[in-house]
Structures are given as C-alpha cells and as structure tokens.
Amino acid sequence: MTSPPAISLTSSAPDVLAVSGAMTAAGVKAGTANLIARSGSVTSNAVSVTVAQDNTLASIQLTCSADSIETSGTSTCTARGLNSAGAPLTTQPAFEFRSSNAAVATISPGGVVTGVTPGQTSLTARSGTVTSPALTLTVTAPAARGTMQVTVRDASTRAALSGVSFEFCRTTPTCVTVRPADNPAGVYNLDVPGDTYARLVIRKDGYREGEYLNLTVPAGQTTVLEPFLALDQAIQGDGTVHGRVLDATTGAALAGVTITARAGLSGSQVTQSVTSDASGRYSLTLPTGYYALSASKSGYISTSSTVSVIGQQTVDVGDRALSPELTGSGEWRFVLNWGAEPSDLDSHLTGPAADGSRFHVAWYARTSTDSLGSVNLDVDDTDSYGPETITVTETPEGLLRYSVHDYSDRGDSQSGALSSSGARVQVFRGTALIATYNVPSGQGDLWTVFTLDLTDPNTPKLVPVNTISTVGASEQVQRTPGVKHPISLP
Template sequence: MFSKKVVLTIITAILILGGCGNSNSGGFAVSQISGTVATGEAASATVTIVGSNGETVVTNADSQGNYSADTTYLFSPMMIKAVLDRDGSTLYSFTATPNKNVNVTPLTSYIVNHAAVALETSGGASYMFNQFQSANSPSNIDENVQNSITTLNNYISTTMSANDVDGFDHFSDEFSANHEGYDALLDALDIDIYEDDVIIRINSNILNTLNYNIDVNEINASGIIYDITTDNPIANANITATDRMGNSVSTTTDINGSFTLAVETVRVYDFTITATGYEDQLVPNIPSFVFTETSVGDVPMLPTGASGTTALSGRIIDARTADTGISDATLIIRSGFGERLATPVATTSTDSNGTFSINLPYGFYTVEMQHDLYYKVFKNINIYGGSTEYDFSMLADLTAINASTNFFATITLNWDADPSDLDSHLTGPDSVSGRYHLNFANRTIRSSNYYSSNDACSLGILASLDRDRTSSTNGLLPETTTICKVESGGMYKYYVHHYSGTGTMSQGNAEVIVNTKNGTARTFTAPSTNSVGYHDIWHVFNMDSYGNIYPVNEMIGNDVYDSTIFASSSRSSEIGIFENLPSK
C-alpha cells in the first residue's frame, strides 16, 4: 500500500511532466534559445519570444545582433519578433522544436508570413504572433514553414550558391553578422524593410509580405527646402535619394524651394540635401510604400557657421486625454533627423506635470520619448534663435496597458498650426444602420445591445473619437480615434477632412499613425497631388477585422461642388458623408 507521501510525490511528478507539454502539439519547453538578428548588417533590437502557451520573454539583441533568452516556461512551437532599433521595423521568426539557435532576418520574416497566409491566418505573421500570445496558435505551422522555405530557396538558389551557403537553414544554422557566408547572402539580396513589410527583388520577381498588390513601378517623392533663419525657400538645392543597394536619383529645387523626384515603389530611401552656403542635411528612411506619392516634408537648412544655444522646453501629454501630462517620461536627444542609433547628445525627463526643459546648440535633432506604458515616439525638431517650445504626445501601448483586451486599434492624426482644423472620420460596419460614421458630431459609436456613458472602450463601445482638436499649438498635439471592437469580415475606412484654415494638409505636415493590438503599425503623410486646401478629403487607409492595413493615401475629392479640381462627374461616392456636416 502506498503512503500518502509516495502518492503525493507521484502526482507532483505527473503534474510537472504534464506542465511541459504544449497544449497544441505536445512539444516541450526549452531552457534557452539564442540567435542572430541581421538584415545584411547587424541589427540591435528588442526581441520578444512567445510560446504556444502564451508565455513571453523579452530580451535585447546587442550591436552585433546577438541575443539569448531563458525560455524555460515557454512551450514549443515558438514565435520570435524583433523590433529593430534603427527604424522600428519588425521581423519575425519561428521554431517548432527546442532549437538553441533561432535567427531573425528578412528571409525568416518572409517565410513565416507566407506560412501564416497559407494557414489562412489572414493577418499574416503579426496576427499569428498575436494568436500565440493568446495561447491559440494554429496547427501545422512547421509544415507550412517548410513549404515556404522551399519556395523561397527556389528563387534565391543562384545567390545562395554564389555565397557558398547551399543547404543553409535560414532559421537554425548559426552565423555572424560579419558580411561573410550567410550574412554575405543578406548583403547580396535586394531587400527593403519597412515597418513589418519585407520586399525581396529577384530579377523581375518581387517577393513580398504586402497584403495588397503592387500595381505601379514609380511614384513621386516631393518636399520643400527652406532656410531655418529666414523661412525663405532655397532654390537650386541638390536633392539625392539613395536606396539600400546604393542606387540613386537626383534633382534640384525650383525657385520656391520645391522638388519632385520619381522613385521606385516599395523601397526605402535616404535623402541627402546640399546647397551652397548651408550645412548638408540628411533625411533618412523615407518609404515609397504607398502608391500615390511620398513626402519628405518641409526640410530646414542651417547656414554654414551659424552657432548658438537655446532652450528646448515643452510638455508630453497622453494622446487620448490631452489634459493629462505624462510624468517620468524620458527624452533621449540625438543630433540629426531620423537618427535612432547614434550616441545621445542629451537626455532629460518630465516632471509630475509632464513638462521638461533643456538647453541645446542650434541644429536639427531626433527626440526619442520613452515610457513603460506608452509606445515609443520619435520626432524631428529644429533648434534655432530664441527659446523653442514643443508639446509632444504619446499613445498608450495596447500591449502594455491592463485594458488592452478592450482595444483593437488606435489612430493618431498630427499636423502643424495650419490648417487650423483637420478632422478624423471613421466608417465601419453597423448591424443597425449598415455603416456607422464616427466624427466630431458623433463621437461615440455604441452597440445596439449595450449603453455606456464612457468614451473609453467600456462595455458596448465600438469606436470613439477621443479628442477633437480644433486649434493648434507649436507642438503636434493630436486628434485620436480608438476602434474598440471589430466585426468579423468587416472593413473599416479612415479619412481626414480639411475643416478650416489655410494651406493644404501636405503643407501642414499632416500625419496619421495607426497601431493595432496585433502589433501592426503604419504611418501615412498627406499627399500634395490633387490637393486644393480648404474642404479637401484625404482617404488614408482601410483596415480589415484581422488588423491588416490597406494603404489608400489619396485625396479623393472636395466637398465643395465648385472645386477647381474635382468636378461633380468625377466625385467619389464616399464624399457624400462629408456634405452638410454641422458647424462646430
């Protein structure tokens, strides 16, 4: 007869062994995994590993792209997500067995995304990562990953042979980011990465993770170059756009400081601006991933020899509740526009009211804002002359806040002082009226089955316009929209309407940022093509119920019938929702 002690020991052993299993595939936890994050160069990154049981660990890849993590409590299979420090782009990887080495590269990201699509995981890799986090990972992933590897290798076999890496396992074979061997393969391939999209060009074939078709070869990149000391345009400035492979195209600015340059679609460019009598200017990581045009924006230039120091001050606020300052936020300041990796030239933090102040030499800087409960924010700023004040905003991280299960996506609209008022408009499926229209006159959409007086994502709230900005300050104070719940199979459409004020949305540097709970993020800048100004309507993007974002990025019309560009016969049927809006 067993004693109670023996029985308890046996039961404990059974529970421990049972706890090692994967509820989906019977896998076992591994004690540690490590690997290399690389894109053709070493990539420092934040690495998140999630097991099929929903448990996660977070670690960092160092400047050589090396990472390691204790995964004792994670069940296999596992997914890995690396957010690159250099530009915030995201790569994915996968392991079905307790491998001790798991690489994260553009090739693993491409393979995982296509395996997810083959599994009818319509949101691709980002959506499948979210399924893992919910302990609801799909079955047969490994089989589809192997099929995707075969497909990719058929395309790149010649390049693999040329670099002596035939038979190399993209996921588990070890390599170093030293431009040799497998890393030389990544160097040789024509790869572009933007946000969580990967583009691989093989001769006339374009392999990609996009959820939309590439139907144009070139688009225009435009911008305005001006003197920061006088605000006057700079004529005859030289503009050069260079892609990752070193190919470049150039032009010069006209008498108004404007330029337009044809660039290839779905690439990422670094723009270099030079002008006699001015310091050179670099604007990096300008994407051409939307198929109308891309904007470099209004780029200031500092005269050669200009020097001095001035105070940078301001406030960081919560993007959804503008009256709430964010305390203990860290500001990391680096010299140059779009600079995320260089050694900081200064750091400071906000006080209990969210305010900050710091002295900086004249110049151009990238400000990185960090807080544990908010998405990182990067902003380009100009420092010249008297004291400079900027009010910044940060958006609560849907994966970090306790209420994240009640949020599906957040949309932030930023712009400068002019135009004085731009408005967010969202339409989505509604079981009662067919489609709802969220706007400043109808700021909360509720389910017909529930009622709530709160504007947050509480019971019954489908979507809310959290802030309707009607005036501007020097900083980019936002207008924010939250999608709380989505209808399966539904399509959500987001627009911006020029309600009042001078200039165009493009001239006002209008920018839309959308973040989904799945981890997808997209940034759009207002196009200048077909833009009249007052009453323009910008159709920014559509989004499905998986969180897939489909870029539109077009000025679709103007709600004034006598528009000089949009005749009644060519007006979009969508414009009707903007007519007869009430006054504010």
C-alpha cells in the same frame, strides 16, 4: 698580380631603376634614378639615369560605371592602354568599344552603354590586335516607380528653398541624384524606383546637408516626408527646444516622459535626455543641428520626430501625444497632431454599420457601437496642435476610411492651410506604431489619409490614399474612398 677590387651598384630609386647582379641595372618604370658605384668605403660620383616610358600597348583595362542597368538606362565605360609592366601609356591609343549582343545593349564610340532589352551582354574595348577582358553587363526591366514628396524650407525664416538636390542611395553603393525643377512653395515630388533606400541626402548650397536613413518608397504610391527645415551654415551656437507631452486618449499632461535627443535626422548618438514635468513640459539646450526627438514612458508606445535646432533661438515644437499600449487583438488607434494653424482640424472615421449603412465618428457623433464593432473619438481638440484621437476597441469587419477635415477653413477649395499645417497621423496597433502619414501638398479642406480593410481581421490591409480635396460641411466627409495599394502590416 693584384686582384681588382669588388665593386657594387646601388640605385636611389629601385622602383624606377633596379640593380641586378653586381654591375647591371634595368629600367622598371618611367622616371629618374641615381646610380652610385661602391667599393669598400670608396664611392663614385652619382650618375643620373632616365628611364623612358615603354609605350608599347600590351593590354587594355576596361571599366564601366555600372554593371547592371535598366532598359533605357546608361552606363559609361572607359578604356586605358597599359604596357607590359602594367603602367598606363603616356599616349593613349584610340579604342573601339563593342557589345556582344546589341539587342540587349548598345555602346557608342564614346563608351556610353544604353540598355535595350532585358538580358546580358559582354562589353570589350579593342585597339589594333589587343582586346580587353570582357565585362558582363546585365540589363533589367524598369523598376516600378514611386514618389517621395519633400518640402524644403529655411529653418529660420520658413522661406521655400530652390536649387535643392536629393541623393537616394540603395543598400549597395549605388546612388542616384535627383535635381528637380524649382518649386515656389519648396515642394518637390521626386520620381524614383520603388525601393528601400539606405540613405537620402538633401543638399542645398550654403546650408547644412540633411541625411535620412532607411526610407522606403513604395512603388505606385506617393510617400510624404516630414518637412525638411534646412539650417544655414552660418548659424552656430546652442539653441533651445521646448514642448509638451499629452496622453493621446485624454489630452491630459503626461509627467515622467523621457525625451531623448539623438544627433541626425534619423537619430544615432544620444546627445541629451530630459524628463517632462508635472505639466508635461520639457526643454533641451542643444548645439545647432538636426536631431531626432523620441518620447517614451512605461505603458505607452514610443514615438519620434525631427527638429532643427537653431543657435541663439528657441524652437517651440508644440504638443505631442503618446498613446497608451493597446491590449486587445482587435484594437486600433489613430492619433492626429498638427501645428498652431489652423486652430481646428477634425478626425473622421467611417466604416460599416450593422444596419448596412456606414457609421461616421467625428466631433458631432463621437461614438459608434453596434454588433459589428465599437469606435470612439477619445479627444476632440479645437485650439491647435491636437491630439485628436480615435480608438477602435472592437473591430468592425469591412472597409474603414480615416480622414482629416479642416473645420477652420471648411468649404475653401483654394485654402492651403491644411497642407501647411504640419499635420501628422499615427496608426497604432498593440504595442507598436505601425504607420505615420504626413499631410501632402494641395489645396482644399479634406485630407483623405488611408483606408483600413478589416474584411478579414487576421490579415488587415492598410492602404494609403493621401489626397487633398474639398467637401465643405463635416457631414459630407462620408464618401467612398479610392483604393490604392496596401502596405505590409506586422
């Protein structure tokens, strides 16, 4: 008697229909596979087999958009039913969401969790007798909030832009998108939790997005970002940037300064470097885009600013000042730069005098020296750009107040010239730039920038004020400033 030939099965899709043993096939997941029998060199015709979905609920997968929220904050949870193979059911059942502690957080029938009080709760989803594994949700007290003020304009026309969104991302992959109401001047005051953000992304339809890295928004304060000049996506090609570098203490041109352009608003990869000539001037040709321009020279403190390079156009960034390094332990320097208009902005510093009054250093009284300290207005600029520089060489112990007065528009309470001047104040100590302040939005002729509490020179407290008001005459600048919150100093 002849033995029957050995026959085996093969499946065209083992992940759908798996062959086990010689002639047995078992469904794995929903789909279609072809089975073929083979004996030696002889094969059968293919038989199509359809594996139907197992729609028996075996487990529930629960996911939530956030595992930590503030009180009154929300997180959205979704549930998904799975069969015994872990595949989603083709028809999902109805789910009942539960919070183990409704005093901490509630969850709606649609899966929206709302924080009630600080604490923890367990979230589950149930359908029939099947319940998902619990997820732990933490509710925290609301973080103290701060304000980031950003002015957004078209880089070519300088027209204010509306419809702008701002995405703040912390160091963890948690981002919050803020879509403020449109502002005719393109000035946006963004109310966000006080924190250090890994990224701030500014978006506007039809424009290249801008990204800033590692920005701090102190709680209880308004931080003014330099104006963001957005580039239309249609702009292509190379553009030119030129400017001039001056010594902050003399106003003289600085030769041999290295100007480095790095791609991006926060500056990453070096794109090009040039050196300023004998007149302090420099020029770079760069592809259209956003750049960080740094200036450095031995014996001086390096600084950086941003520029939007516009293809087929030349951008004049004006004069920028470099401060020589400070050598004395009690030395401070405050440097003001601005744009073409208004032509005359003045630096003012007031502080305690030995006779119990307050000294006032400005264009009409450039030096104050007594037993408490020594302060000098190094440079007074009256024809745009700056610098205006004040240096403290001996520390007067007590409260100093630094302000910028719009002398060109003095007394005009409706003037927006100071606010739109692009003014920037840099604070230097030792060999470091320790703070930069950009002029905020507002009307008036006086920008009160900061106070510096040197009551204990070993623990100075630099306090942003950042308000605009009106005083009129230069002599009226000497008024007692309001005190806000100090920032940390190195």
